[in-house]
Amino acid sequence: MKSNRLEAFSDGVIAIIITIMVLEMKAPEEISLQALLPLLPVFISYLLSFIYLGMYWINHHHLLHNVERVNGKILWANLHLLFWLSLIPFATSWVGENHTNAAPVAFYGFLLLMCGIAYLVLQTVIITQHDEDFILRKVVGKDIKGKLSLVFYIIGILLSFLNPWLSISCYVIVAIMWIVPDKRIEKNVD
Amino acid sequence: MKSNRLEAFSDGVIAIIITIMVLEMKAPEEISLQALLPLLPVFISYLLSFIYLGMYWINHHHLLHNVERVNGKILWANLHLLFWLSLIPFATSWVGENHTNAAPVAFYGFLLLMCGIAYLVLQTVIITQHDEDFILRKVVGKDIKGKLSLVFYIIGILLSFLNPWLSISCYVIVAIMWIVPDKRIEKNVD
């Protein structure tokens, strides 16, 4: 299978996930602008997940950019990533309605952690399928940013039982850290 | 990343948004043709949003038509546009059930305004990433139509507190204004 089919399928799944989340935002029963206020946390959790999914979409492309052919291992590592990503709307909906409670906030962090791990696994599988000169190997290097994100997620999960706002801050910091596009790959690969 | 990937992803998201709206239209409990009558405002709000999204889809293509490569700034400006577009089903559902109330009508106009601004931002980001000879720069020119739309949205939002029907008229006028395909780009670029 050529990598562009894999990209197209992954694009489709991510596009659906990112759009399906909005279905969780139900129009309020009341008809005043004040009725929108209680939806604000839902809106913000939706925005954060939107940024995360957009981020995964962009990085996923950078990852597959130099891969030409994919084998079974890469296919399943990619489906594994899509599986965890597809659970984000579920966690977003839960955390959006209960953002001051430990459980949903910790669970949201757990999902981000699983997505981060799945992404690392996919990256590792792709690199080990190629030889030493493979450009992605050099570009990714020690991948400090990827591993640092995992640490932040774990801290966020632990902090949620202390104060949910602290762990939300952790998730926001990671998002900001990644919004800056990965200069390493953009410069070296293109 | 090549611009055709960006187009395909945006196409996917817009296709999902435009189709998901229909889910808001629930089959009536009663089983008579009269039972469809109360759904008429929902149907018309769905039709208007369908036209707006179709319009954005067409103009989005014209915009990306001459862009060959995209960088991080364009990617995020595009995701920013998709984010606001993805909220249209939510506003459509609210306004469809309460089209004679100020709040939903104003909110619908606010969303159209944010989409319009996000589109202008994307257009500006794309133009500033290219040199002076870039064909889109000449074609867009002062973009009177784009800015006029924003003015109409703002007037619509303000009028909603006076008479919701007046502001709905504003939104319909903008739609009609854009349904006429952008001759400027179609002629000059192709």
Next chain:
Amino acid sequence: MKSNRLEAFSDGVIAIIITIMVLEMKAPEEISLQALLPLLPVFISYLLSFIYLGMYWINHHHLLHNVERVNGKILWANLHLLFWLSLIPFATSWVGENHTNAAPVAFYGFLLLMCGIAYLVLQTVIITQHDEDFILRKVVGKDIKGKLSLVFYIIGILLSFLNPWLSISCYVIVAIMWIVPDKRIEKNVD
């Protein structure tokens, strides 16, 4: 805009419509095989709509197969078709739960009629945009099958007030008539 973008977008929308319908089928509360029996009419209405949408997808391709560039008129004629197609899940859900009542059955026929008309409009717009040698013009000819379908839909709508089963038969006959792939185009165009 090239016609393959239009095809890809239309494919996306049709793929979403065809899949979204299944969401209307809710898992029964009871947990016995008998609990599936009341779902049978819903299932069959879903199957019929699936065949109709599959039919439109196939014919839509035959239609756009020889078109190279599309203009604003074709774009809007195509969006017009997609609009009516996107309402099919709504009508399917209503008719599936009330298949022995005149109103839903007539409404379902009305939607099929609007889809049929929208398809004819798109076909006419495409043909009038091309010169006399355009291959589709010869292939389509008088398009007896297309116009006959419209007649059947109208008969179906009228019969629904007499006996819904008669009108359902009309819709099934049209589906069977089209399931046989359009030999005319397949032979002449390819």
Next chain:
Amino acid sequence: MKSNRLEAFSDGVIAIIITIMVLEMKAPEEISLQALLPLLPVFISYLLSFIYLGMYWINHHHLLHNVERVNGKILWANLHLLFWLSLIPFATSWVGENHTNAAPVAFYGFLLLMCGIAYLVLQTVIITQHDEDFILRKVVGKDIKGKLSLVFYIIGILLSFLNPWLSISCYVIVAIMWIVPDKRIEKNVD
């Protein structure tokens, strides 16, 4: 029609089916980590269906990989497969909430059986449309794996009335059997 259009459409439908399933998982009302426990069977049924759909997506590509042009028969055989696949979210939702009951477990197996048969039909239709040298003919051979899967599904359906866990085991065994990518095709065809 070229086979890549068929692949793109099928990709779209499978991507939507695989993602829509997650909508069945509703965020719990309670806000504790314990509230997630009752969702575990739903989660696992979702995971199993995700693997099945991923499996069909991968094998579907292998199947169409060497087909260049498709005719009406292949189109309808493919839509037939997509129809049964699109019912998987419905069955997954039912079995996820009632995994210890015979009816949903048997029904889930019945759907897997229909998907398996539809896949075999598509494969046979494709092969009979090509001549004796067609590479897929040699690769597929007697297709022991495909037919063995059908046997397992039937055993699973029958066992469900004895003990649902036994039939679930059957479905899991088939999934594991297929997760190992089809070496035959991957080696011979590429």
